[in-house]
Amino acid sequence: MIDADLHTYGREISAIAQRDPQRPAIITSTGESMTYAELEQQVDALASAFATAGLEAGDVVALLSRNRPEWMVTYEAALRAGVILLPVNWHLEAEDVAYVLNDSDAKALVVESHFSHLADTAPDSLLLRVAIGDPIDGFRAWVDAVSPTASVSPERPRGTQMIYTSGTTGRPKGVRHDPQPSAAAAAAGSAMVAMFGMDGDNGDSMLCTAPLYHSGPSRLCLEWPLGAGVTVILMDRFDPQVAVTLIDQHAITHAFFVPTMFNRMLAVPDRESFDVSTLRFVLHGAGPCTVATKQMMFDWFGPVIHEIYAASEGPGTWITPQEWLAHPGSVGRVDPERLCIRRDDRSPAPADEVGTVWFFSASRFRYHGDDEKTSTTYDESGQWYTVGDRGHIDADGYLYLSGRTAECINCGGVNIYPARIDEALAAAPGIIDGAAFGLPDPDLGEVVAAAIVVAVGTDHETATERTIEFCREILGSQLTPKRVFIVDELPRSDAGKLYRSRLVQRFSGA
Secondary structure (H helix, E strand, C coil): CCCCCHHHCCCHHHHHHHHHHCEEEEEEEECCEEEEHHHHHHHHHHHHHHHCCCCCCCCEEEEEECCCCCHHHHHHHHHCCCCCEEEECCCHHHHHHHHHHHHCEEEEEEEEEEHHHHHHCCCCCEEEEEEEEECCCCCEHEEEEEECCCCCCCCCCCCCEECCCECCCCCCCEEECCCCCHHHHHHHHHHHHHCCCCCCCCHCCCCCCCCCCCHHHHHHHHHHHHHHEEEECCCEEEEEEEEHHHHHHHHCCCCCCCCCHHHHHHHCCCCCHHHCCCCCCECCCCCCCCHHHHHHHHHHCCEEEEEEEEECEEEEEEECCHHHHCCCCCCCEEECCCCEECCCCEEECCCCCCEEEEECCCCCECCCCCCCCCHHHHHCCCEEECCCEEEEEEEEEEEEEEHHHHHEEEEEEECCHHHHHHHHHHHHCCCCEEEEEEECCCCCCEEEEEEEEECCCCHHHHHHHHHHHHHHHHHCCCCCCCCEEEECCCCCCCCCCCCCCHHHHHHHHC
């Protein structure tokens, strides 16, 4: 059991380090390992370095790094020092990185040397600069920042994160939540650990596959498992062959994936030769998963796949394997006090009617530096908000998503949401991945188009014709793409999020 006092003050790692110091905390896909004792020492030293540099509670520490043990050290040190951790998406261009660092008013920057060219965009006002890996001019070396030292971290409120949105429509915006009291955060973590059925003392392990700059993986794959004494197997980047190899090699019990990863693992030629029977709990989220793909994963992994629907702004729904098998395509049963569907005039939508998804804000958030966007995201009560998702709730209370308001295709005055078309494209013969989007049309305003990724060796002309015929048979003429483009890959983030607007931009003039 975790020491009660340490648990209350958010020092779960400290308790594990005292009780079992040599237990592996993090093992990388290349074999690098860090024990709980090493993790605890470095977390405490870096938290002290933040305080010594003059960072106050609530100041922002930016982190620009790929998945590696130092990422988790920085994350935990921020929580302990009472500061706000800002994980920076390292796929951003230098201009956007500079914008995020300045817009957030970051007071410190921890950066991996691989991104030293982006470090040049850092503001001169930083109180602390730390380089992970090779030296960077003007930055303190990581080994110096985490060298053993007397702890000088003052008693402060627990730190938190600020996640910047992807910026697919305009500049990224920081989503800020008020910090949770340590006791409340510990209780939430304990509840999630219990839901996952994780037991570090029994040798459980968690495979972390997704980029840690997303809020979900940092908590689901690192903070909560490590707090429960679970060993985290950390991938620096996702590779389907490596993922199934690690599951087999380490007898992994828990894992997190996004739907794109499912598709890529299903395409591993010898996937049935890997032992995945040790998996007891698999979680996926961050994007829609087609019914066909998820059913194939159930056939392979067994009934162990759970799904979470949430956003950076707050939590949404959860669906267990048994519930999903009874309600294919749903993302979970709705608590009407926390989620509802509304019409465009914000009146309640009845069962099975598509509308906008609205969430109750249990922990109020705000967009950093953008009061107007914050106010327009909430309704008149100031308690319910929407991120623009569309869907319906069936008579049994289960939520089904159909797309986002910003992705709506207006064809001849008819609103068409692309999620259903995406589902049909994924099921079409010879299609590896597909997405629908709207293209300008002088007569109808917009027409439905699609981009598809086909199997190697597929005749392109045949694939296009076959896809249109398949969609017409499954969806009817109104939802069938009028134009189909074959691409090498769809524009997706590492977390599987589709950048649909980039398809519109690419093919608008085609």
